[in-house]
Amino acid sequence: MENYRNLENEHRRYKAHISIAGTTQFHLRNPYVIAWWSAAFPGFGHLLLSKYLRGLVLFIWEVIVNNQAHINLAMVYSFSGQIQMAKDSLDTRWMLMYLPVFLFGIWDSYRTCLDMNKVYLLSERENAPFNSFVIGALEINYLDKRKPAMSVFWSAVMPGLGQLHIHRLLTAFFAMVWTIVFLYCSKALMAIQLLFTGDIAASTAVLDRQWMLYMPSMWGFAIYDSYVNTVENNKLYGNEQRSYLIKHFQRPGCKAKKGRIAGDYDLSGVRHV
Numbered sequence: 001m002e003n004y005r006n007l008e009n010e011h012r013r014y015k016a017h018i019s020i021a022g023t024t025q026f027h028l029r030n031p032y033v034i035a036w037w038s039a040a041f042p043g044f045g046h047l048l049l050s051k052y053l054r055g056l057v058l059f060i061w062e063v064i065v066n067n068q069a070h071i072n073l074a075m076v077y078s079f080s081g082q083i084q085m086a087k088d089s090l091d092t093r094w095m096l097m098y099l100p101v102f103l104f105g106i107w108d109s110y111r112t113c114l115d116m117n118k119v120y121l122l123s124e125r126e127n128a129p130f131n132s133f134v135i136g137a138l139e140i141n142y143l144d145k146r147k148p149a150m151s152v153f154w155s156a157v158m159p160g161l162g163q164l165h166i167h168r169l170l171t172a173f174f175a176m177v178w179t180i181v182f183l184y185c186s187k188a189l190m191a192i193q194l195l196f197t198g199d200i201a202a203s204t205a206v207l208d209r210q211w212m213l214y215m216p217s218m219w220g221f222a223i224y225d226s227y228v229n230t231v232e233n234n235k236l237y238g239n240e241q242r243s244y245l246i247k248h249f250q251r252p253g254c255k256a257k258k259g260r261i262a263g264d265y266d267l268s269g270v271r272h273v
Contacts, residue, residue, distance in 0.1 A: 031114050
């Protein structure tokens with residue numbers, strides 16, 4: 001059940017949609033930031049735009065092809081100055097397949113972000129009503145204000161928890177599942193346990209560097225995504241509240257002028273027109 005349904009579909013564009021799976025909305029984004037996230041990890045830029053299917057395809061492609069080409073391992077060797085070992089570790093059959101799709105992900109996320117910014121401006125001008133509350137047998141979702149700092153904190157603890165905090169279920173499921181995969185394959189928790197026992201050499205040796213290098217991008221993405229969406233959800237909540245109050249409680253023809261409402265009286269009894 002929803003608190004609003006547009007049965008006649010009389011508006012061309014809508015700013016947001018509230019569903020059991022989460023809150024999807026248009027808002028202004030920096031296309032260079034989106035392109036940067038696509039360069040950091042293909043698929044992340046599209047996920048930030050709520051283009052889940054396209055983002056998931058690019059993400060899985062990145063994991064498979066990067067892992068087969070040993071690109072992360074080559075990066076580790078190059079960072080430590082072992083250039084020859086970096087060259088020897090690369091598989092050129094997979095490496096040449098990697099570049100075209102990697103560049104496409106950056107370009108497509110940048111282009112899509114510009115288009116969605118235009119759609120946002122048009123939808124903001126139209127200001128069509130949208131549902132702000134939905135209840136079903138499995139979940140309840142509604143617009144509300146939440147603290148961005150809490151989203152950042154829980155995302156830093158475990159990617160996906162910050163998204164759960166703001167009811168962004170699809171991204172939360174994605175982040176948590178793949179974080180588990182990266183933690184397990186990189187043997188990061190084993191390394192942490194050995195580090196706590198003081199065996200630094202064994203802790204370093206047990207790490208799988210190819211899988212380990214995926215994790216900084218995943219943590220950074222989860223923190224950034226949860227923070228941005230918490231801020232934008234708070235703005236959306238404020239806009240929806242303002243529209244509701246204006247529609248149901250403000251007098252018709254009321255105009256605000258320099259902090260005063262036209263037709264009102266001040267404390268001295270002077271009427272302002």
